[in-house]
Amino acid sequence: MTACLRLLSALCLAALLAACASSPSSNLGELPRTPDATVEQLLERATASKSPEEASVLRLSAADQAARQGDASRATQILQQVRIELLKPGLQILASTLGAELALTRNDAKAALAALHHPSLQRLGELPADQQVRTHLVRARALEADGQVLAAARERVFVAPLLSGDAAGQNHEAIWALVGSLPVEQLQNQGSDDFAGWLSLALAVKSAGTLEQQQAAIDTWVAQHATHPAARQLPTPLVKLKALASQPLTRIALLLPQDGQLAGVARALREGFMAAYYQAQQAGQKPPVIDVIDSSRLTSLDDFYRQAQAQGVQLVIGPLEKPLVKQLAARAQLPLPTLALNYSDSNQVGPPQLFQFGLAAEDEAREVSRRARADGLHNAAAMIPKGDWGDRVLNAFRQDFEANGGTLVAAERVDQPVQLAQQIASMLNVRNAGSGLQSSTGAQASRRQDIDFIFLAATPQQAQQIKPTLNFQYAGDLPVYATSHVFSASGDQAQYNDMTGIRFCETPWLLDSSNPLRQQVVRQWPQANGSMGRLYAMGVDAYTLAARLGQLKALPDSRVEGLSGNLGMSATQRIERQLPWAQFVGGQVQRLPNTTP
Known part of the structure; x- marks a missing residue:
């Protein structure tokens, strides 16, 4: 009996040793257990080691420790010295994961994803849960940064069962945000x-x-x-x-001018607004009563608000006139919540009851910055019109692009067409320009190579001149990202041909002709099919926003899918738009796939 017990114990010990020998740690490799060793000590041991594999393991450990200490630059430098091909698969996965994490500190999502394509990642499921989590989460972050939102969400859903505590809660919220x-x-x-x-x-x-x-x-x-x-x-x-406490919205005052310079703009806004109103009515909803007020006949904003309150108005939509919006923004309080259809000065913080919505060119400049970064472009040159409008657009682009790791290399303010070729040549540092492919001495013409793309804010007529000039100045391969101002929506194929290759952001209204409300509006007002359509879309969205202002204010990350863009609210209660993209190809407008909204 005793002999049997001894034999059973020996067999159990052998099984335990076999299990240890086949554990992920021994088969896939692990970092040395040196919790007290500094980065310097690990590097010294690596230098002294006679085993290339051991040296690489020690350097990987040092790089990982430097990264955990927040020294990304040093971690990157050390990781470059690691010979990943000498490591066991588990450590190759760690090196790839660390490389991806460090790439994200440089805002380089594509490099992060490339690091995670190492063949060793096929064995990720064999590693301990905490190591799997680390890799899956950095992949999710990289996919999100690369604009692959759906894939990023899927990655986070996949890793969720491995998480617990605060990490699980944060991942849960991140899935919803995506x-x-x-x-x-x-x-x-x-x-x-x-x-x-x-x-x-x-x-x-x-x-x-x-x-x-x-x-x-x-x-x-x-x-x-x-x-x-x-x-x-x-x-x-x-x-x-x-x-959110919800009080039914039963009465709105629509405050727009019926006379003056803005009467045409106001008419398009009003017709779009009322089209959305009637659509809601046809869908069986009970829309609020709309009081249409002529702002061009206002003598006193105070009198207007007193009368509106007396009539039971709960929300004011308007005014459109910038001077009136500035007056409202200068007040400490407003008697009623108000959605102005224009913006006050950018540095003016309005009262808590004031919301501002418009087709701001600054939104489009920030959209160009976002899209270019999502496409992996980091160095920009800009071409904008001379004047205050161009300066505002350029500043909005620069602030957003540089705040997210991009560099504005050069900028030119376009004014006189006769100067255009020289301005572009100067911006691109073109040598031997205008002399054909080669100069008389045989020198090859060239341009600077530190520009990834050109940000363009220009009219269609300017863009028609700029794109061919870029081709002539040896920059035909440079991507051009433009605001919607290059698109006349006229259907002029000859004009579009001259702008082949230009990518531009635009309202969903002008890029999606299949929208039922748009089709209905265009049948009644054909001008809504052209550039005026942007104003009709804004009018539709003003109606939609009426019921959503409380939601957008309470939930800063929430958004509304509108026809003038994907709408969110800034901390200063300005409605900001994110836009879909298209490009000119062979005389046609071609919709581009979406990236992160």
Whole structure:
């Protein structure tokens, strides 16, 4: 009996040793357990080591420690000395993960994703959970930074079961932030897994028109997906959305000029607004009463607000005139919540009841910055018109681009067409310009190589001259990212041909002719099919925003899918637009795939 017990013990010990020998640590490799060693000591040991593999392991450990201490520059330098091919697969995964983390500190999402394409990543599932989590989370961050929002959300949903505590909560909120930022067309998923559930939740919230409908949609979704992680714990923005006190909006004053220079603009805004009103009515909703007030006949804003309050108005939409908006922004309080259809000065902080919405060129400049960065471009040159408008657009672009790691290498202010060729040659440092492909001495013509793309804010007529001149000045390969001002929406194929290759941001209204409301409006007002369509879209969105201002104020990360753009609210209560993209190709306008909204 004793002999049998001894034999059983020996067999158990052998099995335990075999299990240890086949553990992930021994098969895949692990860092040396030297918790007290400094980066310098690890590097010294690496230098003294006679084993190239051991030296690489020690250097990887030193790079990892430097990164954890916040010294990304030194960590990158050390990691470059690691011979990754000498490492075991588990350490190759760690090196790739660390490389991706360091690339993200440089705002280089594409380099991060490239680092995570190492063949060793196929064995990631064999590593301990904490190492798997680290790799999956950096991949999710890199995908998001690269504009692959759907893939980033999927990655976070995949890693969620491995997380606990604060990390699980943060990942839960990050999943909602990602899926909540996606356009409706990307939320269609007929699956039954957790990822499909997240998408259907976002679709339910986005598809609901009013705050009450959104709250009801959340309740319905939770009842239908009781076991889903988001049903067990609603994301914080949705908890806040559920808690918002909602008073039905029954009366709105639409304050727009009927005479003067802005009468035509106001007419398009008003017609778009009322088109949305009638659409809501036809859909069975009970829209508020609309009082249309002529702001061009106002003698006193105080008198207007007193009369509006007396008539039971709950929200004012307007004015359009910038001087009136400035007057409102200068006040400490307003008697009623007001959605102005223009902006006051950029440094003017208005009263808490004032919201501001318009087709700001600055929004488009920031959109160019975002899109170029999402496309992996980091060095820009700019061409903008001379004058205050051009300066504002350039400043908005520069601030956003440089704040996110980009560099504005050069800028030219366009004025006289006769100077255009020389301005472009100067901006690009073109040598032997205008002498053909080679000079008489045989020297090859060239331009500076530190520019990744050109930011263009110009009229269609200017763009027609600029793009061919860029081609002539040896810069035909430089991507051009433009604001919507280059697009006349005239359907002029000859004009579009001259701008082939230019990418530009534009309102969904002008890029999606299949929208039912747009089709209805264009049938009644054909001018809405051209550049005036932007104003009709803004009018439609003003109606939509009326019921969403409280939501956007309470939930800074929430957005509204509008026809003038994807709408959010800044800390100063200005509605900011993010826009889809298109490019001119062979005389046609071609829609480009979306990136991060």
